[in-house]
Amino acid sequence: MENYQGVAIFGEWTGIEIHESTYELLSEGRRLADELESSLNVLILGPPEAKEAAQELISYGADKVVATFDEKLKDFRDDIYAQVVAEMLKKYQPEIMLFPATSLGQALAPRVAGLLKLGLTAHCIAFEIRKEDRALIQIRPSFGEQIMARIVSRTKPQMATVRPGVFPRAQKIESHQGEFEIFEPSEKALVSALEVIEKKPKPKAEVDITKAKTIVAGGLGLGSKEYFQKLFELAELLDGAVGATRPVYHLGWISEDHMIGVSGVSVRPKLYLGFGISGSLHHTVGLQGVETLVAINTDANAPLMKQADIAVQGDAKEILPLLIKKLKKLKSQREDD
Known part of the structure; x- marks a missing residue:
């Protein structure tokens, strides 16, 4: 019998640093984990140089950081990332899995949902826990942004993407203790049908x-x-x-x-x-x-x-x-x- 426990978030590596949305998900993930009296895990993928930054996420409230580092993960390729995250979810079985609604997160989350045949709620702005059955109530604007829909998944992990900026940034607590674990995906998971030919940085916004x-x-x-x-x-x-x-x-x-x-x-x-x-x-x-x-x-x-x-x-x-x-x-x- 499958036993789903805990909250997991996807930690995004930008190629230079941890994406700001990761710290926002740590804040909300910590709140949900505490309400469920459970643990908070961060699942993160990237090249070997991302290791030090990934380890530091423990001091931002994570109970465990599960990481896969490989040169093949240096550039975001939808299929490899989705296959590795799907294998992580099969092994760790969190009750809840949150992704940032960044361009990377929006590409990754539905592919993971498709691989595992799971439901997915996009662009959530709030969450509640239904205490009687530990269900995650996922709140997002719907019907032309005229109402706030309250959505409950029928599958587990209960998966959602989260709008950047809606949750406060997690604060660093040096004394917070946690585990750091390396996840070794299957050889098949690291095989991609995609090849990165060229990368062009997106022009910076006029104002932030x-x-x-x-x-x-x-x-x-x-x-x-x-x-x-x-x-x-x-x-x-x-x-x-x-x-x-x-x-x-x-x-x-x-x-x-x-x-x-x-x-x-x-x-x-x-x-x-x-x-x-x-x-x-x-x-x-x-x-x-x-x-x-x-x-x-x-x-x-x-x-x-x-x-x-x-x-x-x-x-x-x-x-x-x-x-x-x-x-x-x-x-x-x-x-x-």
């Missing part, structure tokens, strides 16, 4: 708003590109970054790098100010980690106004210039002092 401590974001309520551009002035005064909704991007008011939500990124700033944003689920799904949310809108019943810690009912086109003027005055007074 996921690291901003303050974000000022705008929606259609700002009325025009001219008013939207004023957000950059406000962001500079607050030492922050500019965010946007999907409709604003489609109008060409700003580049895709600034888009927050299902089609964009998830953010975790200490302060978020939303100007003229109604707050559809498509956008607010990217705001799960905001500490203080301020919304400015003429409609007091707008979803973002109801979600906000501070809701200001008024015309964003009028309030934005006034706020900039006030902050400039305060800044000038400080400089004079």
